[in-house]
Amino acid sequence: MDTTYQVKSIAEQAADSLNVGILPTLGYLGLALLLVAGLVVVLGMGLIWLERKIAAHFQCRLGPNRVGPFGIFQTLMDTIKLLFKEDIVPMRADKTLHLFAPFLALATPVLILGVIPYGPLQQVADISIGVLFVSAVGGFGVMGILVGGWSSNNKWSTIGAMRAGAQIISYELSATLALLVVVLFSGSMKLSAIVTSQHDGWWVWRAPGVGLLAFVIYLISSTAEINRLPFDIPEGESELAAGFHTEYSGMRFSFFFLAEFINMFVAAGLAATLFLGGWMPFHIGDWASFNAVMDLIPPVAWFSLKAFFIIFLIMWVRWTFPRLRVDQLMHLEWRFLLPIGFANLIAASLIALTNFYFYPLAGN
Amino acid sequence: MALVSPKQVRYERRSIAGREIPVAVAPTLPRHSVPARFFSGLYSLLTGMKLTLRYFVKPSTIVTRQYPNNRETLKFPDRYRAALKFKYVTVRQPITDWEFPDPKSPTLRLPASLLRDWSRGYEDASYHKCTGCKNCEVACPNASIRVVTRIGEVTEDREVDRFIWRMDSCMYCNACVQACPFDAIEMGHDYENAVYDRRLLVYNLNRQAGPPASLVTEEEDITVRRRMMSHRERCGGPIPLNGHALPNLHALPVTPIVDASTGSIERNSEAES
Ligand code: SF4
Ligand code: SF4
Numbered sequence: 001m002d003t004t005y006q007v008k009s010i011a012e013q014a015a016d017s018l019n020v021g022i023l024p025t026l027g028y029l030g031l032a033l034l035l036v037a038g039l040v041v042v043l044g045m046g047l048i049w050l051e052r053k054i055a056a057h058f059q060c061r062l063g064p065n066r067v068g069p070f071g072i073f074q075t076l077m078d079t080i081k082l083l084f085k086e087d088i089v090p091m092r093a094d095k096t097l098h099l100f101a102p103f104l105a106l107a108t109p110v111l112i113l114g115v116i117p118y119g120p121l122q123q124v125a126d127i128s129i130g131v132l133f134v135s136a137v138g139g140f141g142v143m144g145i146l147v148g149g150w151s152s153n154n155k156w157s158t159i160g161a162m163r164a165g166a167q168i169i170s171y172e173l174s175a176t177l178a179l180l181v182v183v184l185f186s187g188s189m190k191l192s193a194i195v196t197s198q199h200d201g202w203w204v205w206r207a208p209g210v211g212l213l214a215f216v217i218y219l220i221s222s223t224a225e226i227n228r229l230p231f232d233i234p235e236g237e238s239e240l241a242a243g244f245h246t247e248y249s250g251m252r253f254s255f256f257f258l259a260e261f262i263n264m265f266v267a268a269g270l271a272a273t274l275f276l277g278g279w280m281p282f283h284i285g286d287w288a289s290f291n292a293v294m295d296l297i298p299p300v301a302w303f304s305l306k307a308f309f310i311i312f313l314i315m316w317v318r319w320t321f322p323r324l325r326v327d328q329l330m331h332l333e334w335r336f337l338l339p340i341g342f343a344n345l346i347a348a349s350l351i352a353l354t355n356f357y358f359y360p361l362a363g364n
Numbered sequence: 365m366a367l368v369s370p371k372q373v374r375y376e377r378r379s380i381a382g383r384e385i386p387v388a389v390a391p392t393l394p395r396h397s398v399p400a401r402f403f404s405g406l407y408s409l410l411t412g413m414k415l416t417l418r419y420f421v422k423p424s425t426i427v428t429r430q431y432p433n434n435r436e437t438l439k440f441p442d443r444y445r446a447a448l449k450f451k452y453v454t455v456r457q458p459i460t461d462w463e464f465p466d467p468k469s470p471t472l473r474l475p476a477s478l479l480r481d482w483s484r485g486y487e488d489a490s491y492h493k494c495t496g497c498k499n500c501e502v503a504c505p506n507a508s509i510r511v512v513t514r515i516g517e518v519t520e521d522r523e524v525d526r527f528i529w530r531m532d533s534c535m536y537c538n539a540c541v542q543a544c545p546f547d548a549i550e551m552g553h554d555y556e557n558a559v560y561d562r563r564l565l566v567y568n569l570n571r572q573a574g575p576p577a578s579l580v581t582e583e584e585d586i587t588v589r590r591r592m593m594s595h596r597e598r599c600g601g602p603i604p605l606n607g608h609a610l611p612n613l614h615a616l617p618v619t620p621i622v623d624a625s626t627g628s629i630e631r632n633s634e635a636e637s
Pocket of ligand 2: 381417494495496497498499501511543544545547548549590
């Protein structure tokens with residue numbers, strides 16, 4: 001308990017430096033912008049490459065290996081290609097909305113990127129209602145898809161968009177129920193406070209059973225929320241051409257594509273933050289020497305390790321599981337995940353009341 | 365997953381529409397409870413994940429062949445059909461005449477091994493097995509084969525002059541190979557056959573015109589053997605649409621074929637058929 005991390009987000013540092021002058025503040029704000037923009041670019045390129053590579057190896061293939069060592073520049077080249085492609089707007093489409101939708105879709109995950117704590121000092125804004133913000137903005141992500149699908153003036157796009165709406169709104173419930181479990185345990189909605197509350201152990205194992213169940217529910221429902229296989233009903237390649245982005249081409253298509261991958265990182269980062277302790281090293285209660293060894297690894301490395309572990313898990317599931325049908329999807333949510341989520345929430349509140357944790361909270 | 369074992373199936377006769385008909389009756393499968401189905405489903409999902417993880421961590425499971433880089437090590441299944449080709453019988457024959465073909469002859473390339481063999485007094489010669497019976501020509505459903513025969517100078521009998529195979533209309537059905545009574549042709553594995561002009565896909569399959577190996581090897585005198593066979597170029601037949609031109613497709617210029625036995629130059633013309 002005596003190890004204290006100085007937790008300070010970039011926004012707070014910018015506010016503090018106002019006392020010194022306007023220039024450091026602007027510097028901090030620029031740093032924040034650069035951080036998020038750089039993260040989006042690097043994640044977009046890296047994750048798409050990673051997905052292709054990992055998918056290939058899951059399917060006994062090699063994946064891209066021509067451009068650069070192990071094909072790492074393949075995504076870069078694809079981006080350049082997409083930049084130069086013609087941007088087609090279908091006839092009688094709602095042009096304004098059609099052109100605007102991809103940015104809407106990308107805005108959501110980028111907004112959430114700003115509140116995820118990557119390390120004690122590497123966070124853009126640490127808002128006190130972090131969890132609420134995440135679930136509210138996350139639910140807003142469906143707008144980009146709905147607008148894009150509807151404005152395309154294409155039946156497949158519209159069906160895909162409607163399916164996306166139904167799916168995301170349904171699974172939002174389970175995801176939020178799972179988030180609430182952690183909020184109950186840590187007694188805070190602030191993401192950095194949730195991380196520091198896992199100093200003695202991650203919620204996934206510290207709350208007996210309940211944490212793990214909430215983690216699994218969150219993983220399933222967030223996979224559904226980001227429309228990834230096995231829940232890719234809105235795209236439904238076999239029945240809907242490409243679903244909501246059938247009519248998109250060139251750069252705007254790549255924005256949807258980028259949004260999908262940033263969404264995946266956001267889901268993985270949130271799962272890591274809430275259940276796997278975020279940037280917090282792996283600690284076990286009062287094993288001081290073990291904890292000291294774990295502290296040697298820098299917090300940002302811990303965060304990336306956990307996030308990429310979950311990303312790998314999501315990809316692994318994607319390339320293994322069969323797809324769900326629309327009715328099976330709704331069946332799974334409303335008849336299984338939601339009741340289990342509610343029961344889990346009640347169990348969690350009992351545990352939080354009785355302080356029945358491994359390594360009980362000191363304060364309670 | 366419950367499966368019906370053969371022991372559970374009952375066989376009985378039922379009267380259906382006034383007739384006695386034997387039927388096999390399988391028991392109705394029990395529908396398992398929700399938890400049982402849940403866990404069996406979970407188990408099968410985990411089995412799948414185990415399998416994909418095995419693929420992921422084991423590089424030996426990769427099936428991708430990086431084609432242009434692996435030309436040397438490419439292996440084809442035996443039944444792979446890429447191009448029709450002649451089968452050749454290689455015989456080692458003592459050289460008695462010591463009259464070598466002109467080494468400067470453009471159609472003659474002399475590999476080092478040949479020179480070595482000559483210095484030891486023998487040479488390896490390859491003879492085809494085709495008798496020119498035209499069974500393959502008849503068998504081909506696409507008329508992709510045309511066997512041109514001639515009356516041999518030495519044998520004074522009918523023998524193959526040109527075996528013309530049109531790759532552009534062949535569908536690799538293997539019928540010609542099966543029709544051949546002399547096992548003279550086979551489906552080869554030469555796979556890089558792309559050309560810019562389909563007229564170039566008309567091939568002369570035989571390297572030499574002449575009687576089949578069985579007849580050639582009966583002849584003892586190597587000089588006579590040489591006179592039996594005359595050289596044929598791979599693309600040197602009455603090619604491109606059998607020498608005709610299309611409105612916007614000209615007949616290709618054909619290099620003259622030097623007949624090795626007579627030294628005469630053949631023009632690209634319709635040979636006797
Ligand atoms: S493979 Fe079939 S189509 Fe081709 S030449 Fe032989 S018989 Fe004709
Ligand atoms: S290839 Fe066989 S079937 Fe065809 S002409 Fe020659 S011997 Fe006859």
